[in-house]
Amino acid sequence: MHSFVRFLAFPVLAVSLAECGLIYPAFQGTPASSADAYNFNGTTTDSNSIASTAFQIDQKSGATPHAPPNLPAVNTTITAIDGDIVNTTIPASRRSLPAEVVITKMSGRKNSDYEEVFGGTGTDPEDRDAAIIGTAYLTYTLVNNATYNVDDCFAFCDAISECVFVNLYYEFNNGMLDHVYSQESNLKCAVYGDVHSAEEKVNFGGQSLSGIPDGPLTYIQQSSGWTSKSFSSPSPPAGYDPLPNLDGANEAPGYMGFVFLNKYDVDACAAICNNQDPSDVGGSCKYFNIWRAVVDGVPTTYTCALYYIPADPSTAINYGQGSLSVTQSRGYKRITYVLDGGFEDYSCGGLSFCYTNEVEGWLTSSPEDGDYDASIFHYQPYSHSGDSVALLGSATGHDDYSGTLTYASSLSTEPGVEYVVEFFHSSFYSGSAEKDAFVEVYWNGVLVGTIHPGYSLWKYYKFVVIAQGNDKLDFRGGRAPSFDFLDDIFVMRA
Numbered sequence: 326m327h328s329f330v331r332f333l334a335f336p337v338l339a340v341s342l343a344e345c346g347l348i349y350p351a352f353q354g355t356p357a358s359s360a361d362a363y364n365f366n367g368t369t370t371d372s373n374s375i376a377s378t379a380f381q382i383d384q385k386s387g388a389t390p391h392a393p394p395n396l397p398a399v400n401t402t403i404t405a406i407d408g409d410i411v412n413t414t415i416p417a418s419r420r421s422l423p424a425e426v427v428i429t430k431m432s433g434r435k436n437s438d439y440e441e442v443f444g445g446t447g448t449d450p451e452d453r454d455a456a457i458i459g460t461a462y463l464t465y466t467l468v469n470n471a472t473y474n475v476d477d478c479f480a481f482c483d484a485i486s487e488c489v490f491v492n493l494y495y496e497f498n499n500g501m502l503d504h505v506y507s508q509e510s511n512l513k514c515a516v517y518g519d520v521h522s523a524e525e526k527v528n529f530g531g532q533s534l535s536g537i538p539d540g541p542l543t544y545i546q547q548s549s550g551w552t553s554k555s556f557s558s559p560s561p562p563a564g565y566d567p568l569p570n571l572d573g574a575n576e577a578p579g580y581m582g583f584v585f586l587n588k589y590d591v592d593a594c595a596a597i598c599n600n601q602d603p604s605d606v607g608g609s610c611k612y613f614n615i616w617r618a619v620v621d622g623v624p625t626t627y628t629c630a631l632y633y634i635p636a637d638p639s640t641a642i643n644y645g646q647g648s649l650s651v652t653q654s655r656g657y658k659r660i661t662y663v664l665d666g667g668f669e670d671y672s673c674g675g676l677s678f679c680y681t682n683e684v685e686g687w688l689t690s691s692p693e694d695g696d697y698d699a700s701i702f703h704y705q706p707y708s709h710s711g712d713s714v715a716l717l718g719s720a721t722g723h724d725d726y727s728g729t730l731t732y733a734s735s736l737s738t739e740p741g742v743e744y745v746v747e748f749f750h751s752s753f754y755s756g757s758a759e760k761d762a763f764v765e766v767y768w769n770g771v772l773v774g775t776i777h778p779g780y781s782l783w784k785y786y787k788f789v790v791i792a793q794g795n796d797k798l799d800f801r802g803g804r805a806p807s808f809d810f811l812d813d814i815f816v817m818r819a
């Protein structure tokens with residue numbers, strides 16, 4: 326108890342000094358505490374950690390001789406998190422991939438959409454070949470081996486939305502193929518979510534699976550590879566806008582870390598971004614950069630890098646290092662349904678301080694007789710990021726009413742879908758006189774969240790709402806001399 330009281334002693338003193346001579350925000354008073362300026366230094370992509378993990382990871386596989394055919398395609402998993410090699414599933418709750426996207430990808434693909442990447446050897450008794458061991462292996466089937474049946478293999482690939490590549494080959498001396506599986510075929514069609522090349526033919530068989538003691542070892546013949554041309558165009562995930570294709574990976578500020586995926590899966594990367602714990606500095610993930618690492622010419626892993634500041638093509642300058650090249654780099658920006666939630670459109674034509682109760686995009690209102698109970702300030706010391714910020718509580722100190730800040734437009738949301746309302750808040754202006762600080766968040770006029778932070782430095786808040794479509798957003802709060810500042814307001818699909 327004793328130490329708790331001592332701990333409080335200093336802030337209380339500082340606060341009473343502030344209270345004696347409180348100068349209201351409208352008169353450019355100095356806050357009782359000052360927060361450090363929003364600083365992104367040291368938050369840039371850790372490309373070295375990504376590269377060194379890419380050199381360690383092994384996520385290559387193929388149709389193992391023991392696996393039965395026609396297993397469901399391998400799910401997307403996380404194979405590394407910030408340099409630690411792991412094996413975890415993607416958060417499923419937010420994988421809101423509309424069904425029609427899958428159907429579009431599946432339908433309308435014709436055999437003519439496949440191109441041969443490499444051929445197999447002949448079938449003479451002495452010919453030997455090898456099957457692919459590569460990234461993004463999905464599953465395999467056995468196709469009728471009366472002919473070298475590429476068509477059935479393509480049809481199998483077509484039925485799997487992520488399939489872009491097939492490896493068709495004969496596997497000899499595997500007793501399961503010869504005697505057990507109902508297909509009675511040794512022609513394996515292994516399907517992948519990425520395209521592989523002949524240099525990845527490394528599975529030569531050589532296993533004892535004939536069922537006869539000291540029987541002949543397995544071997545592979547006529548291993549060919551085919552790709553469908555649709556690889557290059559994933560549909561953007563729900564709630565994201567794609568950037569134009571990037572030349573390299575982003576080296577950008579606001580970096581929140583990376584994961585490796587076992588497949589090039591933009592929906593999985595979006596789900597990870599949506600579920601990422603928010604940063605104290607920058608809030609939630611608002612952008613991801615997905616790319617394929619190719620090491621010595623061979624696809625090796627799929628990076629999903631997360632950012633709380635949307636990056637753009639100007640920082641996509643990491644083309645790789647050493648034997649690692651960055652390929653298939655794409656950026657997706659989380660759609661924000663509130664424009665100028667940082668109030669930066671409001672400025673003072675060169676002056677460092679000004680305030681108003683009329684800006685484009687936002688409405689402010691005070692109760693009758695109230696004066697500036699909600700307002701917008703352009704003044705860096707009051708703001709969280711940039712120079713402008715919203716204030717609830719009479720800026721002039723005229724009254725102790727609470728003001729309301731309303732987003733002027735209705736939000737173009739999708740009915741029934743969950744959205745996140747997030748913002749940064751501070752109530753440090755008048756020190757201990759901030760005891761009544763509060764903010765209420767209204768969604769379509771319904772109270773969805775209340776905070777009573779008392780005295781508080783800048784802090785992140787988030788509320789989840791369900792859209793009706795054309796939704797309305799209001800914030801009500803402040804009670805001078807308790808002042809509530811709001812900045813960096815975002816509404817995004819959850």
Ligand SMILES: *[C@@H]1O[C@H](CO)[C@@H](O)[C@H](O)[C@H]1NC(C)=O
Binds near residue numbers: 362364366
């Ligand atoms: C951030 O880094 C830049 C370049 O190194 C430097 O000029 C600037 O002062 C730094 N900003 C802060 C707030 O530390």
Ligand SMILES: *[C@@H]1O[C@H](CO)[C@@H](O)[C@H](O)[C@H]1NC(C)=O
Binds near residue numbers: 399400417
């Ligand atoms: C793949 O994901 C689905 C859906 O989340 C789940 O039902 C299934 O069990 C998973 N399969 C494997 C092999 O983990």
Ligand SMILES: *[C@@H]1O[C@H](CO)[C@@H](O)[C@H](O)[C@H]1NC(C)=O
Binds near residue numbers: 412
């Ligand atoms: C990852 O975990 C799954 C389920 O526990 C397992 O089937 C799979 O073999 C594991 N993969 C690796 C690469 O360890």
Ligand SMILES: *[C@@H]1O[C@H](CO)[C@@H](O)[C@H](O)[C@H]1NC(C)=O
Binds near residue numbers: 502503504
């Ligand atoms: C087809 O596969 C079966 C099962 O492995 C095998 O017994 C048969 O010889 C194969 N036929 C041809 C034409 O390769």
